Amino acid sequence: MKVRIGGDASIEEAEAIAQAMANHAETDVEVFVGDDDEPAATSEADLSPIEDDLGPTEREELLREQIEDIELGGPEKYKERLDDQGKLFVRDRLELWFGEDGLAFEDGKFAAFDADDRLPADGLLTGAADFEGRDVHFMANDFTVKAGSMAARGCEKFLRMQQRALKTGKPVLYLMDSSGGRIDKQTEFFANREGIGKYYYNHSRLSGRVPQICVLYGPCIAGAAYTPVFADFTIMVEGMSAMAIASPRMVEMVTGEEIDMQDLGGARMHTTESGSADLVARDEQHARQLVSQLVQYLPDNADEKPPRANPKPPKRSPEGIDSVIPQEPNKGYDIRDLIERVVDRDSFFELQPEYGPEIVTGFAHLDGRSVGIIANQPAERAGAIFPDSAEKAAQFAWKCDAYNVPLLYLCDTPGFMAGSQVEKEAILEKGKKMIYATSEATVPKQSVVVRKAYGAGIYAMSGPAYDPESTIALPSGEIGIMGPEAAINAVYANKLADVDDEEERKEMEQRLREEYREDIDVRRMASEVVIDEIIPPSTLREELTNRFSFYEDVEKDRPSKKHGTVL
Template sequence: MAIDPKLLEELRERRQIARNAGGADKLAKRKEKGLMGARERLEMFFEPGTFQEFGMHAQHSCHRFGMEKKQLPYDGVVCGSGLVDGRAVAAYAQDFTVSGGSLGRIHAKKICDLMDFAHEAGMPVVGVNDSGGARIQEGVDSLSGYGQVFFKNVLLSGVVPQIAVIAGPCAGGAAYSPALTDFLIMTKENSNMFICGPDVIKSATGETAQLEQFASAAAHASISGNIHLVADDDSHAMELTAKLLSFLPSNNISDPPHEFPDLDMSEDPQMNEIVPASGKEALDVMAVIDRLVDDGDFFEIMPDFARNIVVGYARIEGLVVGIVANNPMVKAGTLDIDSSDKGARFIRTCNIYNIPIVTLVDVPGFMPGLAQEQGGIIRHGAKMLFAYAASTVPKITLIMRKAYGGAYLAMCSADLGADMVFAWPTAEIAVMGGEGAARILFRKEIKEADDPKAKAAELCEAYRNEFSSPYQAASNAMITDVIEPSQTRPAIALALRNTLNKRDTRPPKKHGNIPL
């Protein structure tokens, strides 16, 4: 006995209503602005035919304030799971064409249910944020919904990767869910993220501020440091999300998606050419990274914020690694408040997801200055020390040139738990630079010399040879080996293979108390 055709027709009609979302007119207007619909975003993200939707027929339960007869297909958020490069991923996308993508009780429940599913199944969660905020008609239920989502964000933190895509408005309390995820990707146009808008700022403080100054992708990427990547448009945002996932495991008890080709131990003579002849000339660390990683494919994170430190993902002879490098081309590669925050956050993310860390060192110290001291450089710099010391993943360090003072320690020295430390012959490891040390230690000799400048240079060179040479550190078992720059890639590749099964047990505790 066949199923009643009317039932099938009703089902098809309901599905078609859901497919049309807020209506063809609204979708057309969004396309004119270069915006995709919520479903389009997910359809392009997942492999064709693999998206399995959760809660297509869910509806709001508010029967007040003009909402009695209002239909909100799937309550304004598309939820489900599918395959990305063959791996299962959970994702939701808020639909601005349905009541402005506003969050109400059922909207929040769908997101929370999806996160519970991802938690139990051990898969990443991607959230596309495009919402006008809380659904005012639902009152405190809407506020409660945000609280439930935040709680789930924290519950999943450190368990499965969470990526937030800001592809439209994300204002007020709504901004805190993305802020609780591992990575934030924001589209260059048609999106904004803020707690208080220009009108509120004006009324509260008297300041006049435009959204572009504090809520745009450019502002968050370069000034506040709230986001990790800027996308050209919706399509690019989903591509970046997929690329990022290609370096991450599905959960915290899985290994990253390593590849294991036969090791190529051939040297790279061109690496020797990258090192400047003069120690006073800035080293281009991006050129070093380009030659170190497979096919020059380096996926940089937060490229526009705190540019004196470089962080990102790559593969070295097939193994996924997180790279942390000083950038002498910006602020001489010093560590300051922002770069310490950026580095520490990235290190801890690598540690959560079992990603080995390769650290490239050329650091003259922590940034001096009244603003840095008053801003808490001690507290912020301590985050780097804490992050490295607390990390149990393989840690390989290469000291390229300067490694002075506390900043040397903060860049994963052997004392901070590096498993192997390599140094180039150009490395200088000391409490401080040779010139400054010589002027302190040999002040009298310099002052009494016939040519104080020449004497200072002579003593500076003597100090370097005696106290800051990489061989001095190696003689004290602080360096695994001194290598030619040309040997860098094979040395690090072999070190990674040799430490991949590292096991580092720590005292039982809830968690350490990082200096936030």
């Protein structure tokens, strides 16, 4: 508000008028004296609450006491056991994750308030919070209340949180520490239409809609173990968390097998053998750190693109890329050495590093843009694709496509592994899933033939037939049905067997090998326009940056259908 007063007024009078009018009108005031263009005094309105003699009543004080009691959680003896287990009390855990001011609100604090037993919040906390600048829904079990077990009221809270996430399109954090369903109360929630089974229906509905991230802090048994496997990303804490369809005691009762919890379903087992978890955290703080890194690459939901980061140069110079790749096609090397020369410094966030290690999967930033990397690993079994690594790649590609993360394939593989053992392990079935996920992805894709691209490996790694925006190659690249050794044995075995002189046979093998290598050399593929371009290795980062930028908004349509039948 602007006010003009007589020209003979003093500065003191102008200030008094400004203050009085600001308080009365509850708005900022500028006071001008006479014809002055500049205000002689200004005053900001005091909008603080008006003090009076009213305050909280006994009714409010009682409520606050009840809330304080609920927030104490279960019996003190159970809280003391948490220290021995290296675990935080659930409300301290929430403070670790969200800070003192990051918790936006909590729902259902009074759940089971009138129960015969004391069951604070029914052992399950739900609400919304700020995590690394992102709005998220959360749930967290209170292990001091009936070992974090689930019952009717907590179940209702869980379902509401999931259903609200479907509406808001915001990510969900599951901080799991639950022994499963409360068996003595099962008739209240187990098979109900809106009971615990609805968890997994909602998980399925949320899948691909918003990122679902789960951290395990204890043994999650039976029904509780399905939440982590339904989540998009699961982190287990070393020596603390486990998940299994049944407890060791139940396993022994049913099968006679004696086994401890960690061997049955511990973090190392699930990150190396089952593939049901992505990463192992050292402790609670490390688990939070891993999730804070993970969310940097993901959007809030499937309608958005991933956030952009500040571009950084790579950790090592791209000039050394060609030196990283051995001249010999069969010599191993670590594909991560190539990756760190392409992506932004310290941005590669690898997932499932110990499961199916013949393929490396992870997120990275490329000139600040989120990309998902699927790369063959020649340091592990020559980079051949085994059932576990095929499944790992398929699931990662599927998740990247769901959340609009472009895909970068780095191909250096002799193809899918052969043999009776891998057939028993469903190499065809799991290889099919990898090819399907690659085929169905509608995000921008770039395929790089780094070295070997033999057999169906070129298909699984999004070769020319799989609708990549580009297939480019380095000069070390080779594309063929099989490698030289296998091809010569398959085509010329009889002819070579007819040559008695050993020296002559070796010379013939060498000549045939060189002829075959010329046939599969990537320059031949480029000459026939099978691939788009052969590039100097030192330009790979720049080339990929330009191509992902150009094709950022590419549109791809899937055929009209309900859904595929492969996954």
